[in-house]
Each structure stands twice: as structure tokens, then as C-alpha cells.
Amino acid sequence: MVFRRFVLPPLAxxxxxxxxxxxxxxxxxxxxxxxxxxxxxxxxxxxxxADSTTTLVVPAGEGGGALSAPHTLTVSAxxxxxxxxxxxxxxxxxxxxxxxLLVSQPARGSVVELRPDTAGTATVTTLLSGLSNPQxxxxxxxxxxxxxxxxxxxxxxxxxxxxxxxxxxRTVLAAALPDPDPAGxxxxxxKDVTVAxxxxxxxxVGSSSNANPDDRTMMPQRAVIMAVRPxxxxxxxxxxxxxxxxxxxxxxxxxxxxxxxxxxxxPYPAHGPHTSFSDAFGQVIRAYVNEHxxxxxxxxxxxxxxxxxxxxxxxxxxHPAGSLANVPLVPNAxxxxxxxxxxxxxLKPVEVGVPAHSAPLxxxxxxxxxLPAPWTSxxxxxxxxxxxxxxxRSPAVLWLDWDSAKRTLLPGVTLTGGFQNADGSxxxxxxxxxPGPDGALYVSDDAAGAIYRLAPPH
Numbered sequence: 001m002v003f004r005r006f007v008l009p010p011l012a013x014x015x016x017x018x019x020x021x022x023x024x025x026x027x028x029x030x031x032x033x034x035x036x037x038x039x040x041x042x043x044x045x046x047x048x049x050a051d052s053t054t055t056l057v058v059p060a061g062e063g064g065g066a067l068s069a070p071h072t073l074t075v076s077a078x079x080x081x082x083x084x085x086x087x088x089x090x091x092x093x094x095x096x097x098x099x100x101l102l103v104s105q106p107a108r109g110s111v112v113e114l115r116p117d118t119a120g121t122a123t124v125t126t127l128l129s130g131l132s133n134p135q136x137x138x139x140x141x142x143x144x145x146x147x148x149x150x151x152x153x154x155x156x157x158x159x160x161x162x163x164x165x166x167x168x169x170r171t172v173l174a175a176a177l178p179d180p181d182p183a184g185x186x187x188x189x190x191k192d193v194t195v196a197x198x199x200x201x202x203x204x205v206g207s208s209s210n211a212n213p214d215d216r217t218m219m220p221q222r223a224v225i226m227a228v229r230p231x232x233x234x235x236x237x238x239x240x241x242x243x244x245x246x247x248x249x250x251x252x253x254x255x256x257x258x259x260x261x262x263x264x265x266x267p268y269p270a271h272g273p274h275t276s277f278s279d280a281f282g283q284v285i286r287a288y289v290n291e292h293x294x295x296x297x298x299x300x301x302x303x304x305x306x307x308x309x310x311x312x313x314x315x316x317x318x319h320p321a322g323s324l325a326n327v328p329l330v331p332n333a334x335x336x337x338x339x340x341x342x343x344x345x346x347l348k349p350v351e352v353g354v355p356a357h358s359a360p361l362x363x364x365x366x367x368x369x370x371l372p373a374p375w376t377s378x379x380x381x382x383x384x385x386x387x388x389x390x391x392x393r394s395p396a397v398l399w400l401d402w403d404s405a406k407r408t409l410l411p412g413v414t415l416t417g418g419f420q421n422a423d424g425s426x427x428x429x430x431x432x433x434x435p436g437p438d439g440a441l442y443v444s445d446d447a448a449g450a451i452y453r454l455a456p457p458h
Contacts, residue, residue, distance in 0.1 A: 048374050048399045049413035050074040056452070057082040059121055066427045066448040073418040078457030081416070085114050085122040085451040090444040092192060092362055093434045093451075094137035097146055097161070101436070103444060103451065104150075106133040106190055111150060113165070114451065122451070127165060131157075132179070136193035136203065136248070142230045151191040151203050154179040156228065173232045177205060178222050184208030186264075192362070194248040194256060199230040202256050202300060206244035211263045211309035213335055216240065223308055225258055225300050241306040247363035247381060251299070253407050259360035259381055260296040264388050265289055266312060267333040282333040290389055292316075294324055294353030295360055297381070297400070297409055304348065310336035311344035313353055324353035324411040352400065352409045357386035357393040362432025362444070365402075369435035372456055378402055380415065380441065382430035395419040395429045397443055397454075416443070416454060 056071045062083040073081050089107040096102060101114040101122070110129045114122035128134065128150065136151030139161065146161040155175045160168040181187045188206025195201055207215045207223040215222040225239040225248075239245075239258075247259025266289055267282045274280035275287055293312040298304075311329040315322050327350040331339040339345070354360055365379045378401045385395035396419070400412035419428035429447035433454075436442050441454040 048076060048378060048401070048415060050076055050415060050417055052077040052079070053418070054079060054081050059083060059119065062086055062121060062450075067450060069427075071418070071427065073416055074414065075416050075454070076456070079416075080455045082120070082453045082455070083450050084120075084442065084453040085124055086449055087112060087114070087124060087444070087451055088449040089446050090449060090451055091135050091190075091431045091446055092137050093432045093442060093444050094139055094148075095434065095436065096165075097139065098163075099437050101434075101442060101451070102127065102137050102148075104134045104137055106135050106153070109134065111137065128159075133190055135190040135246075138193050138195050138201075140195040140199065140201075140230075142199060149173075149193050149195065149201060151193040153177075153189040153191060156191070156193060156201060156203055158230075171232070173201060173230075174203070174226070174228050174235050178208070178218075178220055181208035181222075185212070186210040188244040188246075188261075190246065192246045192248045194250055196250055196256055197254050200227050201230060202227050202238070202248055204242070204245040204248060204258065206246070207308070209309075210265070211332070211335060213309055213341070215309075225256075238302050239300050239304045239306070241308045241311070243308045247297075247360045248300075249363045249365050249379065251365055251379075251407075252367045252402060252404070255407070256300040257363065257409070258298060258300055259354070259363045260298070260306070261359055262293045262295045262313070262356070263309060264357070266292050269312065269314060269330050269333050282337075286390060289356075291356050294327060294350075294356050295358055296327075296350045297352040297354060297360070297363075298350055299408075305342075306350070307342060307344055307347050310342040311347055313350045315353055324355070326351065327353040352411060354381075354383070354398070354412065355393065357389040358396070358398075359384035359386060359393075360398075361430075362434070364432070364434050366435055367402075370437065370439035371435050371441065372439070372458065374401075375399065375415075375456065379409070380433040380435075381412070382433050382443065384429050384431060385419070385426055392420070392424055392426070395426055397430050397433045397441075419445075419447075 089105045091104045094102045109131045111127045113127045133153035138149045148159045148161050150157045156173045158171045159166045187208045193203045224237045227238045228235045244261040245258035268280040271281045313327040314330045317328045329344040329347045362382045378399045381398045383396045386393035396414045397416040398412040399415040401410040428445045432444045443452040
């Protein structure tokens with residue numbers, strides 16, 4: 001059994017989530033809305049989407065910093081939001097078998113353990129320290145024993161887990177992974193981790209650049225999803241052409257999915273007029289960049305190539321135009337003019353797109369959790385928000401429905417939003433969203449340094 005983020009054994013008809021773009025500091029100015037309900041979405045998406053507001057409750061002792069001022073969140077009707085704990089640099093989360101929440105702190109080199117207290121908040125203690133940018137966390141069973149996987153920026157670790165927590169020495173499953181790169185212009189160091197039902201450990205290795213093809217040929221490769229057996233053997237690249245697939249989770253049908261941050265400042269891909277250009281091919285045009293390319297949510301398939309940085313997802317070429325389902329890939333005007341470096345038309349379309357520059361990070365399937373319907377039929381993805389879009393794409397927690405018949409995700413809606421100030425700057429930035437044993441959703445925020453408890457109506 002995999003204990004990944006308190007997701008219990010999968011039920012039929014469950015779901016996945018996704019979001020999009022690059023995850024750095026926020027911009028200023030009026031904020032672009034997070035993905036919202038489309039008239040083309042089925043009724044279940046309307047039921048799950050944010051259509052109301054709630055005041056973020058800050059218990060005594062949990063305020064300060066970004067939470068010194070009152071904040072209002074957009075939520076689905078009846079949901080409430082409370083600051084459950086303050087955790088600086090809070091990133092990925094995982095529930096222990098005992099019902100406590102682990103949270104990674106990459107900038108501090110630590111993993112902390114949050115134990116629920118009688119006041120409705122949590123007591124925070126340090127579980128691990130002195131690590132290299134630890135981010136991804138996952139529980140699993142190996143040889144009948146529970147283990148904790150931790151993804152450092154340079155290696156994947158495994159710790160034995162006992163009744164009192166870590167019960168022995170660390171084992172390094174994958175060492176010397178690509179980490180800093182002095183030659184890179186946009187180095188993605190941090191890694192996520194998830195574990196399939198057969199025990200295979202999956203993790204991402206992000207690119208060292210925004211759009212440099214050298215990442216595809218360096219050894220070891222970057223811009224890939226990798227896998228390793230639980231005994232540390234058969235370390236391999238599974239999927240490539242993935243700029244930064246930090247969101248990793250196992251779907252109800254057992255497939256592994258990744259949510260991918262796509263590139264910035266994309267050149268216009270076609271010859272012809274656009275805005276003030278008579279021939280816009282290869283030009284970086286703000287109006288186009290604001291909505292392109294969409295971020296990606298796709299299954300991790302052996303041998304698959306998502307095309308980065310030679311091929312870009314482009315919803316304008318979809319049918320109908322603008323649809324974020326089955327988004328085609330088109331040649332990049334700078335790295336792949338004419339498609340000579342890679343045949344983009346031969347690549348499989350992107351199963352689900354997320355509006356450009358949403359910045360998807362943590363992704364969790366909600367099947368088997370104690371969340372009520374309709375949310376258990378989908379998945380949550382934390383969208384970190386944009387750094388370069390004008391106006392910024394606002395942070396949010398997104399929800400995507402799972403089509404069990406077609407074994408795929410559907411375009412998503414906003415489950416929780418409102419993490420921006422009136423001037424468009426961000427006071428909060430969600431990183432992960434995991435269901436707890438109490439039927440609430442726990443959201444980490446590395447900007448405000450907090451864990452929020454989002455409780456649905458019961």
C-alpha cells in the first residue's frame with residue numbers, strides 16, 4: 001500500500017489535477033483571474049468550482065507577517081478556511097500512517113512534523129535537518145515495512161519508518177542527480193517524488209534553462225521524469241522533453257501523472273500578421289506570451305517525448321480553438337523552425353492544459369479520501385502563480401475531474417483562490433494540497449509560510 005499524501009487505496013471514478021507555468025516571485029499590477037468555470041464544462045465541474053467567499057480564520061498565535069492583515073478566499077459554497085500552522089518555506093506535504101503531517105522546507109534543508117493539537121492547530125517539530133533542498137515526500141511499503149522517501153535536490157533518499165517516526169539510517173536510492181548548473185539561465189533544482197503500486201519510485205529532474213536544447217543531450221539528462229526500483233537498481237529516464245514536472249501523483253487507474261511548468265517568453269510560432277507585426281513569426285509579443293504556452297498535465301509514459309524546447313503546446317490550433325483538452329504541439333519558431341529538429345505533429349497531444357503561467361506544483365488524487373462528493377471524483381493541484389505574466393496569473397488551488405471511462409483528466413476549475421493583494425502582488429502562494437484524515441484539504445503556502453485547513457461542508 002502507498003501512503004502518499006493520505007490517499008487511500010483508489011476507488012473507481014477518481015481524479016487528477018493540474019496547473020501551469022513557471023514558479024518564481026510575483027509581478028505587480030492587476031491580477032489575471034485564476035482558471036474558472038467554462039460553459040463547456042460538465043455539471044460536476046460547476047459543483048466543484050469556487051463560487052463563494054470566506055474569511056481566512058487566523059487563530060491566536062498563528063498571525064504575523066503576511067497574515068497580519070485579514071484575507072478573503074474564494075471557495076466553493078460552504079467551505080471554510082483556517083490557518084492550521086505556521087511553517088516558513090512550506091512546500092510539499094505527506095501524512096504519516098499515524099495521522100501527522102510532514103512538510104518539507106527546502107530553503108531550510110528541513111522536514112518538519114505537524115501534530116494536531118487540542119486547539120485546532122498543530123505543534124511543529126523538526127524531523128530531518130541538514131538536507132540539500134528537500135522537497136518531495138512519499139510514504140510506501142517495501143518488504144512489508146513502511147518507508148519514507150525524501151527527494152533532495154541532488155539525490156532520492158529512503159528512511160525506515162517506525163511507530164515513533166524515522167527508525168534507522170538513510171538509504172540513498174539515486175545519487176549525484178543534476179542539481180546546480182552555473183551555465184543555466186533558469187535552473188530547476190527541486191524534485192518531487194511519488195511511488196507506484198509496484199513500488200517503482202518516480203521523480204522529476206527539471207531543466208537548467210528556459211528553452212535551451214542542451215538539456216536534452218547533457219549527461220545525465222535534464223528535463224525528464226526518472227524512475228528507480230525500491231532496491232536502487234534500474235535507474236532510468238521514463239519520459240523526456242519536460243521542462244519542469246514538479247507535480248507527480250498516481251492516478252486511480254495506477255498510472256503516474258505529472259504537472260509541468262512550461263516555458264516563458266515564447267516566440268510567435270506562425271507566419272502572418274499579429275498585433276503591430278506584418279509577419280509575427282519568431283517575435284516575442286506580450287499579448288501572445290500572456291496566454292501561451294499552456295502548462296501541461298500528462299501521464300508518465302515510457303518513451304514519450306513532450307517536445308520541450310522544440311515543440312510547444314498551442315491551444316489556438318485545437319478544435320475548438322482555445323480548448324485545453326488534447327492540446328496539439330507545434331514547432332518552436334527559434335529552436336525548431338520548420339520542424340527540422342523534431343516532428344511535433346508526430347508527438348501525442350497534451351492530455352490537459354492549464355492556463356499559461358499558472359505554475360503547477362503539488363498534485364494529489366483525491367480518490368479514497370474523506371472529502372465528500374464531488375471532490376473525490378477529481379484531483380487537486382496547487383498553482384503557484386506567475387512571475388512574468390502581465391498582469392500576473394493569480395495563485396490558486398485547482399480541481400480537475402477524472403474521466404474514468406477514458407482514463408484521463410479533464411480541464412480544471414478553481415477550487416480556492418484569492419491569494420493576491422489589491423495591487424496584484426501575492427500575499428500567498430499555494431504549493432501543495434493534500435486531503436487529511438479528517439476530511440479537510442491541507443494547503444501549504446511558501447510565501448505566507450503557512451498550512452491552511454480548507455474544510456468542505458458536511
